[in-house]
Structure formats: structure tokens, C-alpha cells
Amino acid sequence: MWGYYFQNLLNSFPFFLKGLWMTFLVSLVSLIMGTVLGFLAGIARSSRIKPLKYVFSVYVDFMRGTPFLVQLFIIFFILPDLGIQLEAFQAAVISLTIYAGAYICEIVSSGIDAVPEGQREAAVAFGLNRFQQLRYVIIPQAMRTILPPLVGQYVLLVKDSSVISVIGVTDVTRVGWLTVQRIPEGMMVFGLVGILYFVVCYPLIRVANRLEQMMTHDRVRL
Amino acid sequence: MLEYFNFRVVLQYLPMFLKGFLATGWISIISLAGATCLGILACLCRLSRFRLLSSPAVVYIEIIRSTPLLAQLYFFYFGLPSLGIRLTEIQTGILALSLNSGAYIAEIVRAGVQAIPLGQVEAGIAFGLSLVQRLRYIILPQALGITIPPLLGQAIVLVKDSALLSLISVFELTRAGQILTSDRFMPTEGFFTTALFYLILYYLLKLMANWWQRRLIFRELY
Numbered sequence: 001m002w003g004y005y006f007q008n009l010l011n012s013f014p015f016f017l018k019g020l021w022m023t024f025l026v027s028l029v030s031l032i033m034g035t036v037l038g039f040l041a042g043i044a045r046s047s048r049i050k051p052l053k054y055v056f057s058v059y060v061d062f063m064r065g066t067p068f069l070v071q072l073f074i075i076f077f078i079l080p081d082l083g084i085q086l087e088a089f090q091a092a093v094i095s096l097t098i099y100a101g102a103y104i105c106e107i108v109s110s111g112i113d114a115v116p117e118g119q120r121e122a123a124v125a126f127g128l129n130r131f132q133q134l135r136y137v138i139i140p141q142a143m144r145t146i147l148p149p150l151v152g153q154y155v156l157l158v159k160d161s162s163v164i165s166v167i168g169v170t171d172v173t174r175v176g177w178l179t180v181q182r183i184p185e186g187m188m189v190f191g192l193v194g195i196l197y198f199v200v201c202y203p204l205i206r207v208a209n210r211l212e213q214m215m216t217h218d219r220v221r222l
Numbered sequence: 223m224l225e226y227f228n229f230r231v232v233l234q235y236l237p238m239f240l241k242g243f244l245a246t247g248w249i250s251i252i253s254l255a256g257a258t259c260l261g262i263l264a265c266l267c268r269l270s271r272f273r274l275l276s277s278p279a280v281v282y283i284e285i286i287r288s289t290p291l292l293a294q295l296y297f298f299y300f301g302l303p304s305l306g307i308r309l310t311e312i313q314t315g316i317l318a319l320s321l322n323s324g325a326y327i328a329e330i331v332r333a334g335v336q337a338i339p340l341g342q343v344e345a346g347i348a349f350g351l352s353l354v355q356r357l358r359y360i361i362l363p364q365a366l367g368i369t370i371p372p373l374l375g376q377a378i379v380l381v382k383d384s385a386l387l388s389l390i391s392v393f394e395l396t397r398a399g400q401i402l403t404s405d406r407f408m409p410t411e412g413f414f415t416t417a418l419f420y421l422i423l424y425y426l427l428k429l430m431a432n433w434w435q436r437r438l439i440f441r442e443l444y
Binding site for chain 1 (some may be wrong): 272284287288292293296297300303307342383385386396399400403410411413414416417421428
């Protein structure tokens with residue numbers, strides 16, 4: 001029986017690859033948008049404008065305090081009530097973007113806060129304007145603290161993207177879920193799903209670890 | 223949106239939400255206890271000099287960290303019955319959550335253990351303490367102290383991850399929100415109430431983490 005199911009599973013392997021492509025696509029789009037959102041929000045959060053600070057702190061707390069599943073349901077089921085029709089793919093990308101944006105906001109703002117105050121003052125003394133201060137002095141130094149957890153966050157994003165299978169996006173997890181209805185060998189089917197995620201996530205985790213090592217060694221040398 | 227928000231329905235369903243809240247609470251506590259035991263064990267194995275102990279621990283940690291919880295949950299949910307192991311949904315959920323968080327806690331504890339200066343362990347050896355005594359009196363008391371704040375951070379993640387259990391029809395907070403939504407077709411009321419309860423848990427855990435962090439800094443200063 002095992003052999004028969006295994007053969008069956010091998011036959012549906014192309015579907016798994018399609019699912020992996022969907023996972024990759026959703027992750028990549030929301031990764032790019034989430035990074036942009038996160039950087040903007042992070043910069044705003046560590047600015048000295050109080051209202052901005054509070055607004056983005058509330059945003060970060062709300063996103064970090066509730067499960068992604070609930071956020072996904074809120075966006076997928078409630079936005080149509082407000083007259084915004086979304087397809088599953090769009091809802092998935094939007095909710096992943098907002099979700100990842102909150103975490104990246106936290107990473108970026110703590111990175112910026114870690115840059116010594118004297119650096120900013122020196123930039124002011126050089127007559128750089130706000131944008132130039134960020135562009136040439138603060139962000140390049142903050143990147144060192146930001147980069148390792150940022151890559152770690154990308155890993156989390158790929159993994160959290162499995163949840164979007166719930167609203168019917170055909171990613172790897174959903175392909176596994178559909179296949180297990182046909183091939184009742186859960187360990188085999190989801191073992192394969194696990195392997196596919198592993199292939200994507202493990203190299204990213206290694207990159208994050210490597211970056212972390214590089215950055216800490218750098219600091220020691222300075 | 224507030225003019226649409228029907229507080230009467232929320233009030234009517236409040237007992238159900240409280241039941242879900244308690245369910246989420248105790249599921250999280252049991253899984254956290256299991257995950258902590260498992261994490262400490264996996265960490266000790268990982269740091270051991272014996273290949274036979276350390277390599278399985280590394281494999282366990284890396285596999286768990288590079289695959290999504292949802293895939294792991296389905297792996298056990300669909301996979302265990304074909305091995306002849308019959309668990310209820312709650313047991314499967316707690317098993318998956320403990321195994322998942324255990325890997326992250328192992329890494330957290332490892333960071334704590336490696337923060338202890340090697341001289342402390344050597345002093346223990348010089349005093350003639352056995353391995354168990356060194357662990358009990360030197361390594362774990364110090365490691366667990368600095369480990370508590372990230373551990374509480376992991377507890378927050380665990381509470382949020384437990385929302386996925388609603389997908390294998392375990393009754394908890396997210397499920398309560400889904401039930402309200404499908405009973406009355408009111409997703410706004412259902413999911414925002416769910417989110418509110420999660421935020422309560424989040425702030426509780428965050429306050430505890432901050433309190434402990436302050437205590438740690440205090441102890442270091444004086």
C-alpha cells in the first residue's frame with residue numbers, strides 16, 4: 001500500500017512545485033512591500049514627532065499581539081463588508097505585508113535607536129538636511145544592526161505564508177492538504193511539504209546566522 | 223466602522239469567548255511547560271560533546287525551525303492515525319505546539335548558557351562538582367535568569383500560534399470568533415473581539431517580560 005501511495009505522490013509532484021511557486025510568489029511580493037512599509041514606519045517611529053511615534057507603536061503592538069490567522073480573517077472577511085472586494089491572493093499579500101511590516105518596523109526602529117546620538121549631531125553640524133542625515137549617516141550604520149534580524153524575519157514570513165492556505169490560496173500547504181484527501185498517508189504528504197519548505201527556509205536561516213557572525217566580528221574589530 | 227459594531231451580540235456571545243479565552247490559556251500553559259522541558263533537554267543534548275546526542279538535537283532544531291507550524295500540525299493530525307496512534311485534536315495540537323516551541327526554546331536557552339563565562343564552569347569542575355551538580359547549581363540558575371525575557375517572548379508567540387489549532391477544530395479563542403461569524407454572519411464583531419482577547423494576553427506577558435528585564439538590570443547594577 002505504501003509503495004502505491006508513494007507512486008501516487010510522485011505523480012502529483014508537479015502540483016507541489018506549483019504550490020511552491022505560489023508560496024514563493026506570495027512571500028516575495030509581500031516581502032518587498034513589507035520591507036518598504038517597515039522601513040518607512042520604522043523611520044517614522046524613531047523620529048521625534050510624538051504623534052507618529054504613538055501611531056506606529058500602536059500599529060506594531062496590535063500586529064504583534066494578535067495571531068496572523070485572526071488578522072487574515074479580519075482583512076479577508078471584513079474589507080468586503082466595507083465595499084472592498086478582494087481575491088484570496090490579494091488579501092493574502094495585503095495581510096502578510098501589513099504583518100511583516102510591523103515586525104520590520106520594530107527591527108528598523110531599534111536599529112536606528114542603536115546609532116549613537118553623536119552621529120546625528122555630527123550630521124547636523126555638517127549641514128545635512130533630514131533626508132541626507134538618514135541617507136548618508138544613520139541608515140548605513142543602522143543597517144549593521146538591522147540586517148541579521150531582517151533576514152530572520154524573511155524566514156518567518158515564508159513560514160507564516162503557510163497560513164494563507166486557509167483562505168484558499170493554493171500554496172504548498174494547501175496542495176498538501178488537498179493531496180492528503182486522496183492519499184491518506186499524512187506523514188508522507190506533509191513530510192514532502194516540510195521538505196519543500198526546508199529547501200527554501202534553511203539556506204535563508206544560514207544566511208541570517210552568517211550575517212549575524214559577520215556583523216558581530218566587525219564590531220569587535222572596530 | 224463603530225456605528226456598525228453590534229455590542230449586544232458580542233455581549234451575548236461573551237460566555238463563549240471567555241470559555242475560548244480559558245481554553246487558549248490552558249492549552250498555551252501546558253504546551254509552554256512541555257516546550258520548556260523539551261527545549262532544555264534539546265539544548266543540553268546539543269551542547270553535549272557526544273555526537274550521538276548532539277546531532278539528533280541539531281536535526282530536530284533545524285527541521286522545526288525551517289518548516290511552518292501549520293505543516294507540522296497537519297503532519298501530526300493527518301499522519302499519526304496511519305501509525306495507529308489515536309489522539310484527540312487537543313492532544314495533537316498540544317503535541318505539535320510543544321515540539322515547535324521546544325526547538326525555539328532550545329536556541330534561547332543555548333544563548334543563555336553560552337553567555338555564562340567558561341571560568342564559572344571550570345570553577346565548578348575544580349570544586350569537584352558532578353555534571354548534574356554543575357547544571358543544577360551553576361549553569362541553569364544563571365542561564366534561566368537571562369533566559370526569562372526571551373522565554374516570555376516565545377510564550378507570546380506560542381499563544382498566537384495556538385490560534386492555528388482552530389483549523390483542526392479545537393475549540394479556543396479563534397474558533398469562538400469563527401463560530402460567532404458563522405452563526406450571525408458578523409465577522410467584524412467576531413474577529414475584533416477575538417483580537418481583543420489576544421491583546422489582553424499579549425500585554426500581560428509583555429508586562430511580565432518588562433518587569434523581569436528591569437529586575438535583571440537592577441540586579442546587575444547592585
